[in-house]
Amino acid sequence: MAAIEKLPLVSDGVKARTQVAGGDVVRTAIIGLALVLFFLPLVASAAFGFTLPGQGISFEPLRDALAGTDIATQLMNTAKLAVLSTIGSLVLLVPTLLFLHLKAPNLLRFTEWLSVIPYVVPAIALVAGANLFFRQAAPGFMVSLYSLVPFYMVLTLPLVYRSLDAGIRSIDLRTLWAASESLGAKPWQTLWQVVLPNLRGSLLGASLLSCAMVLGEYAVAALLLHSTFPVFMVQVGMNQPRAAAALSFITILVTWLLLALLSRDSAPKTTSKGGPR
């Protein structure tokens, strides 16, 4: 905070208009306070999770909690789900969006509207409906861990769709496609050698968003009785709060890292409904 106070509020020697300078102090105070409040739970979970009273820094709570559990399986489950959901979303959306942009741009308004529906439907409602529908329509379906993949794809759709759509809009696909075709490229060559390389940024952005959301998703997995990392965290947290805090700290840090990578890639802004609650 000291650094903030030292900042020159008004450039050199200018007669400061007091109201402006006053406004700046308020703004800086707000931002400083926000920063402290944002970080407090993060710092606290690190401090709480990696210490024991009277012992200082310790990995014991975490080690104890993890001993004898199959954390590795659950981590792998979550990782597999993240990768599969991401690939699934890209495989579904990239060709669809490219096709629509090239061949039927008038449909884009409609698909964009569709893509926002999962915003409106809370995850808990989706689980309830899915439970009801698939238990009758395909009783075996929900047994497999991988049955979560399509639901995760649905939940991440608004963000992934927007990210990809913005990416495609920014490259002027039609011109690119026409240019490439005029040079004699076949459609798949154009797709592979021209379009996808240009979409790298938004593909990466969409993937990071998708992974970050799957990493934290609890409601669907827990209620459909699948064992993923967040589900494991809740089990641990029931009687080992220190270990749960440590795991939370790591989760938040990883999420931040994923999203920080995203903003570094200057992918489209994510104005979105929040993640899994």
Place this chain on the structure above:
Amino acid sequence: MNRDSAEVALHGITKSYGGKRVLDNLDLTLAPGELLALLGPSGCGKTTTLRVLAGLETPDTGTVSIGGVDMTSAPVRGRGIGLVFQSYSLFPHMSAAENVAYGLRIAGSSKSVRTRRATELLEMVGLSEHAAKFPGQLSGGQQQRVALARALAIEPRVLLLDEPLSALDAQVRVHLREEIKRIQVQAGTTTLLVTHDQEEALTIADRVGVMLGGQIEQLGTPEQIYSAPHTAFISEFVGAVNRIPATATTGGVSVLGKLLKISNPDSAPAAASGLEALIRPEDLRLTRQGDGLGIVESMMLRGPLTSVMVALQGRCLRVDLPSHEAAEFSPAMRVALSPRRDAALIDSSSTTPRDSLPAAPAHLLSHLGPIA
């Protein structure tokens, strides 16, 4: 309609941003009711001057007075100014009429007064039938008219126009600048117009101030600025100009074989060699002459005028003639050139000799339509 037109004076204004001096001890006075244009390249300080006058910027030193009252530290809203910006300054959630009436609403005028005045002003800018429309439904030119009406509604003592036409299409621009002039004369409001478009400044201003580096290089009537620029910079900024080699002689310079007086004896370089005379394309006389040094390279029809490009001593000079006179020339013809006037602006030759025509500003060319 006009309230007492105010005299406006800026004295010794200095303004720096982060160590960079944008205004350097600037003095400027506007006579009551006059339209003064500040002209200059971007970064010359012209907009800052306007903002200092408006109270949107506080000068580091110097004083601002409006109507003889010191306004240096008065807030924007106490200065009695009307502001028109480059674009998008209308309040998007209010109709055109509501925008125009907003200043009166602040002042506490009754609804009937507001409505009457808004109607009156919208009529003046020719938008009566659009009174109920929102800014989003109006074209750029219409929006600027509403902005002008809004600024005038409060009967400001000074009208400040910050590049009001720069965001508009060429045709709208030409039309609207005449409108602005008409309305300004009608309202009689002292007006400061900031622009980078020399044609705009020359056509509508009573006086033009050319700015460079935070100071006013020259202040005068459009005629003075165009025909008798004090410096090479002004000459080149306000129109097309030919740079022609000149040699110093006693009492002047010799240009194309003619002895000319130096019109800028104070600022002209003293060196005897490497001098150039700056002569506008219409100030050159062109004659057919079998042993002339010049060769016609090409001709460009610019409407009433035709530009004849003449290759002379490795340079390309532009001569503007009435198109009917230009008909007697054709490419590859040998011609002689001589200055029409008796004096010329002298500059030391630019380090990178121009091998082609000193280009007229692109927007000027575009005004003149497609070149035949």
Place this chain on the structure above:
Amino acid sequence: MTLNSTLQRVSWRGLRQRGLPGWVGALPLLMFLALFLILPIAANVVTSFWVNGAFSFSAMAQLLEPQYLDAFIQTFNLSLLTAAVGGVLGLLLAWALATGRKPAWLQNLVLSFSAVASQMGGVALAFAFIATLGVQGFATQAILGLTGWDLSQDIQLASFSGLALVYLYFQIPLMAILMLPAFGALKKQWQEAANSLGASRLRYLLDIALPIMWPSIAGSLLLLFANSFGAYATAYALAGGRVNLVPILIGFFISGDVMNDESFAAALVTGMVVVVVAAMGLRSLAERKANRWLR
């Protein structure tokens, strides 16, 4: 999925040559959403009106029983409270972020953290707060050591107010992120023009800034409301059954912890979806208005 994608590929390449109608390209997405989103929700809505093999309002009417009505009221209040408080504070934060002249690193740090926090929530957030404000939590212990005040006695995380506090952790940054574009769309000329026309800062705020931003603000508040109304993981991990909330009730029904009444469980979900859809519908109305102005 594989079927979908294969279909997609084949149709996509074939189409370009044969020029089939454009909607075919949207078909895979449509089918996917129909199967995994529309049909489940539709099945749920139908079930809530289908009691013992016949159309009936009885399940929906059951929602009015005190216990369930209370859940809706509590959830509504929690959403309203966190949307309102989070909205105001988030607006302030957005204002500070959008208009301040502070160092870029600080701005970027807060911005990036806002993005994370607004996306966060869920289980990790719950445990992070237990680590902060729980009985043995970091802040609780620190304050106890400094002042002797045991704040865990006064602020119980597993309560309505505790949940509200935790929800604010994602509501405030979410509001800030949502409002940043609206602040960006406020043109500096509007304030300058208003000032030149005689408006004070307050008049500018009341006459110009707020009316222009109002649709965005309303839309964002509605999104915050919906966001909180459907939140499950945070509430469950913090409070379990100790706070009577609709999402938690739904969770209990799905996992079979309470009586097995399929129609009523579906009715609960339908009730929630109706509230959330209403909020989001209003939001899209507000957004349409905002877009008309802020362009």
